Amino acid sequence: MNSSQVPIVRKEGLVxxxxxxxxxxxxxxxxxAFSLNPTAALVWRSCDGNKTVAEIxxxxxxxxxxxxxxxxxxxxxxxxxxxxxxxxxxxSRFEGMSRREVIxxxxxxxxIALPVIAxxxxxxxxxxxxxxxxxxxxxxxxxxxAGGEICCDTGxxxxxxxxxxxxxxxxxxxNTVPSSVACP
Amino acid sequence: xSAARRTRSVERITFESFGVKIAVEAEDFxxxxxxxxxxxxxxxxxxxxxxxKNEDQKFEIRQAAGSEIILRSxxxxxxxxxxxxxxxxxxxxxxxxxxxxxxxxxVFVHAGVVAVGxxxxxxxxxxxxxxxxxxxxxxxxxxxxYSDDFAVLDSEARVLPFPKxxxxxxxxxxxxxxxxxxxxxxxxIGKVPVQCGLVFITEFxxxxxxxxxxxSRAEGMLRIIEHTVPVRTNTEFSLKVLNKLALRAIIAQxxxxxxxxxxxxxxxxxxxxxxxMSLD
Numbered sequence: 446m447n448s449s450q451v452p453i454v455r456k457e458g459l460v461x462x463x464x465x466x467x468x469x470x471x472x473x474x475x476x477x478a479f480s481l482n483p484t485a486a487l488v489w490r491s492c493d494g495n496k497t498v499a500e501i502x503x504x505x506x507x508x509x510x511x512x513x514x515x516x517x518x519x520x521x522x523x524x525x526x527x528x529x530x531x532x533x534x535x536x537s538r539f540e541g542m543s544r545r546e547v548i549x550x551x552x553x554x555x556x557i558a559l560p561v562i563a564x565x566x567x568x569x570x571x572x573x574x575x576x577x578x579x580x581x582x583x584x585x586x587x588x589x590x591a592g593g594e595i596c597c598d599t600g601x602x603x604x605x606x607x608x609x610x611x612x613x614x615x616x617x618x619x620n621t622v623p624s625s626v627a628c629p
Numbered sequence: 630x631s632a633a634r635r636t637r638s639v640e641r642i643t644f645e646s647f648g649v650k651i652a653v654e655a656e657d658f659x660x661x662x663x664x665x666x667x668x669x670x671x672x673x674x675x676x677x678x679x680x681x682k683n684e685d686q687k688f689e690i691r692q693a694a695g696s697e698i699i700l701r702s703x704x705x706x707x708x709x710x711x712x713x714x715x716x717x718x719x720x721x722x723x724x725x726x727x728x729x730x731x732x733x734x735x736v737f738v739h740a741g742v743v744a745v746g747x748x749x750x751x752x753x754x755x756x757x758x759x760x761x762x763x764x765x766x767x768x769x770x771x772x773x774x775y776s777d778d779f780a781v782l783d784s785e786a787r788v789l790p791f792p793k794x795x796x797x798x799x800x801x802x803x804x805x806x807x808x809x810x811x812x813x814x815x816x817x818i819g820k821v822p823v824q825c826g827l828v829f830i831t832e833f834x835x836x837x838x839x840x841x842x843x844x845s846r847a848e849g850m851l852r853i854i855e856h857t858v859p860v861r862t863n864t865e866f867s868l869k870v871l872n873k874l875a876l877r878a879i880i881a882q883x884x885x886x887x888x889x890x891x892x893x894x895x896x897x898x899x900x901x902x903x904x905x906m907s908l909d
Contacts, residue, residue, distance in 0.1 A: 460864050460865050460868055462850070462868045462869070462871075462872045464846050464847055464872070464875075464876075466845075467845060467846060467847035468847065469847045469850050469851065469868065469872070471854075471860070471864055471868060473864060476861055478851055478854050478860075479851075480845075480847035480848050480850065480851040481847065482845070482847070486847075563848065563851055565851050565854060565855055567860065567861060
C-alpha cells in the first residue's frame with residue numbers, strides 16, 4: 446500500500462534553484478532555505494504526481510534491491526514532508542520510528558547515499574541587517590555593530606547597544622549573548 | 630555635484646547609489662553637512678549626490694533634548710535615538726544597509742573581498758568572523774582590495790568593488806574601531822568587476838585548525854545565503870545570482886587561527902585550486 450502512494454511536491458510559495466545533481470529551495474512563507482543532496486534531489490524531482498513510490502525507487506541508482514531503494518525514497522519523503530515540501534498526504538512507511546532508528550535501519554542496509562536535506566531558517570533577528578538602531582542605540586558599521594562588537598541589552602536607558610563582549614562594564618554582554626541578538 | 634541646499638526650514642541632500650534613491654532632511658545645515666561628508670568618505674564614487682524625484686527612502690534627522698539626535702526613517706516610520714557624537718557614522722551605516730537591501734539589480738553579501746590574479750576571493754562572515762582582519766592580511770600579501778563589508782554581485786555574479794574604509798579593531802581589543810581609508814593601504818584597489826574564483830567561509834577560533842573542506846554547490850549556496858542581505862526582499866533574483874556564483878566558484882570552509890598565518894594558506898589554497906589540484 447505504501448509503495449503505491451503517489452507523492453507530489455509542493456511548488457507554491459517556493460523559489461527553486463536547480464543544479465545538475467542537487468536542488469536548493471527557498472520557502473517564501475517560512476523564510477527557510479533547503480539544500481537537497483543528489484539522492485534527495487532525485488526523489489524531489491520525481492514527485493510529479495505521476496509516479497508511485499515504487500516507480501520513484503526504481504529510478505535510484507546503485508542497488509538491485511527494490512525494498513532497499515523504497516526505504517531510501519521513504520527516508521527522503523519523510524524529510525520533505527516534515528519540512529512542508531510535500532503537497533499531498535502520505536502515510537509514512539516508518540511511522541512510529543525515530544529518524545535515528547530509520548537512518549540506522551536504512552543506512553546499514555543500503556549502498557545508496559542517504560538523502561540529506563540541510564536547512565537554514567531566517568528569523569527576522571538574524572537577518573544580515575538585524576541590528577539597526579531599533580536594537581542598537583549606536584551602530585557603527587554595516588549590520589549594526591562594528592567588527593567584534595555585539596548588540597546587547599546593557600540595561601541602560603538606551604537599551605540595546607553595540608558593545609565589546611569583553612568589556613567588564615557590560616557583565617551581561619559576555620559570550621553567552623544569544624546569537625539572535627548578535628550583530629551579523 | 631552636491632545637492633545640498635540651504636533653506637530656512639529644512640536642509641536636504643539627495644543622492645543615488647546602486648539604483649537606490651535616498652533623501653535625508655534635517656533642520657540644521659551642520660547636521661546635513663556632516664552626513665554628506667560621511668557618505669562621501671565611505672562611498673566615494675559609488676554614491677552620486679544629485680537631484681532626484683520619488684526617492685525610495687527618506688530620512689529625517691532632528692535634535693532632541695540633551696545630546697541626543699533622533700533619526701526617523703519616514704517610509705517605515707521607525708525612529709532611532711542616537712548620541713550626537715559620531716551620529717553621522719550611524720546614519721551612514723543605516724543608509725548603507727538600506728542600499729544593500731533595496732538595490733534591485735545587485736545582490737549584497739556580507740563579506741570581505743579581495744582579488745588575486747583577476748579573480749575574487751569572497752569571505753562571507755558575521756561580525757565575529759574577523760573578515761576585516763583577514764582582508765587586511767590578504768591585502769598585505771599583495772591581493773587587490775575590494776571590500777571589507779560587502780561582496781556586491783551584479784546579475785552575472787561578477788563581484789564589484791566596494792572599497793569602503795576598513796573598520797579595524799584596535800590592537801588592544803577595545804570596542805572602538807579605527808578606519809583605514811582604502812587608498813592608505815599601499816595596495817592596489819579593485820576598479821573593475823571580476824568573476825569569483827573562491828568563496829571561503831571561515832570563522833576565527835583561538836585553537837582552530839585549518840582544515841579546508843570543499844562544499845557542494847547547494848551546500849555552498851546555503852552557507853552564502855546566510856549572509857545575503859536581500860534574500861528575503863528579493864529572493865528570486867538573489868538566488869539566481871548566487872546559483873551563477875556557485876556554478877563558477879569553488880566554495881570551501883574551514884575554521885582558522887591567526888589571520889596573517891591563514892592568509893598565506895588561503896592564497897596557496899586558492900592558487901592550487903585554481904590550477905585544478907585538490908587539497909581536500
